[in-house]
Amino acid sequence: MEREIHPAVTDAADDIAEMEIRGAATIADAAAAALGEQAKASAAETPTAFRAEMRAAARQLHETRPTAVSLPNALRYVLRGMSGDTVPELRASVIGSVNEFRRELDQAQDNLGQIGANRLRDGDTIMTHCHSTDALSCVRHALADGKEISAIVKETRPRKQGHITARQLREWGVPVTLIVDNAARRYLDDTDHVLVGADAIAADGSVINKIGTSGLAVNARERGVPIMVAAQTLKLHPGTMTGHTVEIEMRDEREILPDDEREAIGEVTVENPAFDVTPPRYVDAIVTERGQFPPESIVTLMRELFGDQHSGEPWDE
Ligand code: RUB
Numbered sequence: 471m472e473r474e475i476h477p478a479v480t481d482a483a484d485d486i487a488e489m490e491i492r493g494a495a496t497i498a499d500a501a502a503a504a505l506g507e508q509a510k511a512s513a514a515e516t517p518t519a520f521r522a523e524m525r526a527a528a529r530q531l532h533e534t535r536p537t538a539v540s541l542p543n544a545l546r547y548v549l550r551g552m553s554g555d556t557v558p559e560l561r562a563s564v565i566g567s568v569n570e571f572r573r574e575l576d577q578a579q580d581n582l583g584q585i586g587a588n589r590l591r592d593g594d595t596i597m598t599h600c601h602s603t604d605a606l607s608c609v610r611h612a613l614a615d616g617k618e619i620s621a622i623v624k625e626t627r628p629r630k631q632g633h634i635t636a637r638q639l640r641e642w643g644v645p646v647t648l649i650v651d652n653a654a655r656r657y658l659d660d661t662d663h664v665l666v667g668a669d670a671i672a673a674d675g676s677v678i679n680k681i682g683t684s685g686l687a688v689n690a691r692e693r694g695v696p697i698m699v700a701a702q703t704l705k706l707h708p709g710t711m712t713g714h715t716v717e718i719e720m721r722d723e724r725e726i727l728p729d730d731e732r733e734a735i736g737e738v739t740v741e742n743p744a745f746d747v748t749p750p751r752y753v754d755a756i757v758t759e760r761g762q763f764p765p766e767s768i769v770t771l772m773r774e775l776f777g778d779q780h781s782g783e784p785w786d787e
Pocket of ligand 1: 492493600601604667668669679
């Protein structure tokens with residue numbers, strides 16, 4: 471049966487797929503909000519139809535981008551909070567869990583920011599990669615604590631999310647040096663902390679983040695610069711506890727090589743992975759709203775948070 475999907479869901483799904491909405495926490499927030507709109511607008515007449523509609527909306531959102539685990543974690547949170555025997559009860563429960571989820575997301579980002587800020591000293595220079603709201607929360611708190619922070623911002627090819635980071639830091643008055651990705655090793659000698667976010671953290675402590683993070687981490691380790699990953703617990707990937715791996719999104723080749731330039735070069739293969747995996751041995755600390763963890767011990771937190779819940783996905787029919 472065709473389910474009524476609200477335009478707010480279709481629009482959010484398109485915006486996530488096209489990266490108009492991007493970054494793991496922002497994607498999770500937008501997906502939860504879209505489920506809330508679906509619940510508010512639903513014309514379903516029976517509880518069964520309402521539940522089916524919510525599952526269909528969640529599936530559409532889930533299919534947009536495969537790597538950021540915050541997206542399925544958000545959908546799980548909202549759908550698992552759906553309860554009641556009538557459509558109005560179901561609707562109210564979904565709206566309630568969407569609001570709760572979004573509040574917790576903000577709160578978690580704020581709390582981890584304070585913990586991450588404690589690692590930064592007055593006068594420190596950080597190096598960033600991509601644009602992470604969790605990572606920037608650490609800087610915001612350090613500034614609020616009266617510390618002076620400078621930033622070396624990697625451009626982050628091919629989508630140049632470094633520009634978003636640079637703009638935000640400048641709004642906060644942070645001195646910014648923008649560099650191309652290839653210059654990172656040279657500027658590590660002027661860096662006190664590498665500070666990045668995460669799209670997913672695996673049970674072994676591996677960090678999945680924007681392509682280029684792993685090379686940066688290896689170089690930083692070689693230069694003796696600590697690497698800190700700011701990632702609220704929404705980024706912990708429950709499936710990796712039972713042996714699943716994290717799918718790395720491959721994006722359109724034209725992000726790297728537009729058609730006209732490709733024609734001029736001739737026949738080439740182009741690969742455009744959006745993310746990579748940094749092994750735990752190159753990471754000094756994962757900073758969450760529950761405290762900071764050496765990557766190898768993150769599994770303890772995952773066991774506490776997820777237990778052994780693993781019984782199918784709430785959006786499956
Ligand atoms: C974004 C990216 C960010 C993480 C964390 O990739 O890799 O570092 O998502 O961001 P893309 P946040 O631009 O391809 O979505 O801390 O805001 O969740």
